[in-house]
Amino acid sequence: MSAMGDDIALNQSADKRVMIHIDGLKKNFDELEVLKGINADIREGEVVVIIGPSGSGKSTFLRCMNGLEKITAGVVKIDGRDVTDPHTNMNKVRENIGMVFQHFNLFPHMTVLENVMLAPVELKIMTRQEASEKGMSLLKKVGLDSKADVYPPQLSGGQKQRVAIARSLALNPDIMLFDEPTSALDPEMVGEVLQVMKSLARGGMTMCVVTHEIGFAKEVASRVIFMDAGYIVEEGTPEEIFSRPKEKRTIDFLNKVLS
Amino acid sequence: MGDIIRVYWTLLLRSLGQTMLLTLLSLFFAFFIGLLFGLMNVSRNRVLNFFGTVYVDGIRGVPLIVLAFFIYFGIPTAVQAAGFSDFRLSALAAGIIALSMNAGAYMAEIFRAGILSVDKGQMEAARSLGLPYGISMRKVILPQAIRTMVPPIISQFIISLKDTSILSVIGFPELTKAGSIIVGNTFAALEVWGIIGIMYMIVIVTLSRFAKKLERRLNVSNGG
Helix, strand or coil, X not given: CHHHHHHHHCCCCCCCCEEEEEEEEEEEECCEEEEEXXXXXXXXXXXXXXXXXXXXXXXXXXXXXCCCCCCCEEEEEECCEECCCCCCCHHHHHXXXXXXXXCCCCXXXXXXXXXXXXHHHHCCCCCHHHHHHHHHHHHHHCXXXXXXXXXXXXXXXXXXXXXXXXXXXXXXXXXXXXXXXXXXXXXXXXXXXXXXXXXXXXXXXXXXXECCCHHHHHHHCCEEXXXXXXXXXXXXXXXXXXXCCCCHHHHHHHHHHHC | CHHHHHHHHHXXXXXXXXXXXXXXXXXXXXXXXXXXXXXXXXXXXXXHHHHHHHHHHHHHCCCHHHHHHHHHHHHHHHHHHCCCCCCCCCHHHHHHHXXXXXXXXXXXXXXXXXXXXXXXXXXXXXXXXXXXXXXXXXXXXXXXXXXXXXXXXXXXXHHHHHHXXXXXXHCCCCXXXXXXXXXXXXXXXXXXXXXXXXXXXXXXXXXXXXXXXXXHHHHHHHCC
């Protein structure tokens, strides 16, 4: 059902390059089937928001894209590179996909700037000097250049998540994955993180966001995917999904979250 | 008692020094043995897991005194039989090998527990940045693991320090051996073993105090 949906939903950007190609993706955790056959193409510059009840497989779906979860069956290609092929250098693929986690996962034993500099320096992509300059400019972008020398435990949740975003941008990835980036935040800090994400989206970043922030989806998403029980149930523009949902499960879910 | 100390104080201090030397050298090697086998035991590679488990279980399943005999008497005999007739192994070398292997097995478990105590998200974040497993381990996981490992490492240090007394059986001139010699000369068993016991105790209590202080300081810098 989703293969057909793709053609319709993507007519506005059909000429753009496919950044993420997913075909028949299945993921089992031992006996438990979490993803039961997912098809999706995400094109350059698209902001795809994935919504759905907890346990529907959204996070697992996202984690299959950068190989944090081993894929049981199907194909995932990132910018043409097959993630399921054992000969693919996953480290190279991951350099091109940033990921932001629900619980930030900043490295607590390094300063904020060191967190951002780690990957480019260790991968010998930049000198320390270059990485430091790049790091400072990214921190400035997320409004935290004044916190460069502070250790993560001294930051608020919202600040931590903004640093995490800066860190994942250090290698200039073409794709960014967000796994419930605001779910662990106090309500007053959600806005500052969404603000950074919006400016990334406006800058043309290809983004895949698992979130419960319907407002963000309405404002920024080029496409919304509704998942339930390991399947993509419905997808379309925010307008289509939020104003004229077709599937009963989508309607039930939206009634619960929007009421 | 005063007489014994007056006559034998150089021997006592020198043997205490030997005890400390043996402990420190053994712990130094045990650290790297523990790191190696600890990493093998947390890896996803079944073969590495297998060898790591064999080492840890094997060494922990053998009393230190048996291991010491095996290395001090067994290995030279075997090497000499293989044609190297002037091969010798000093009591110090054999003692260090036995104690390092023994403490290394326990240290492997300390490393394993330390690594597993670091939040799973840390490795995921490092790998998602494109960092290979080795760099992620070295730069992100181990520095955090070491902090939680300081108290068990010091307690292993204390255990190994006491275990050096077992090595008196292969003739290594450490503190307990010195005790036997002095008792042999003076027949003053009560006083001599009392003095030896107190000497061990002073070193160990000082170490534990130091450990507590260090632990508290680490907790402070970890806080928040």
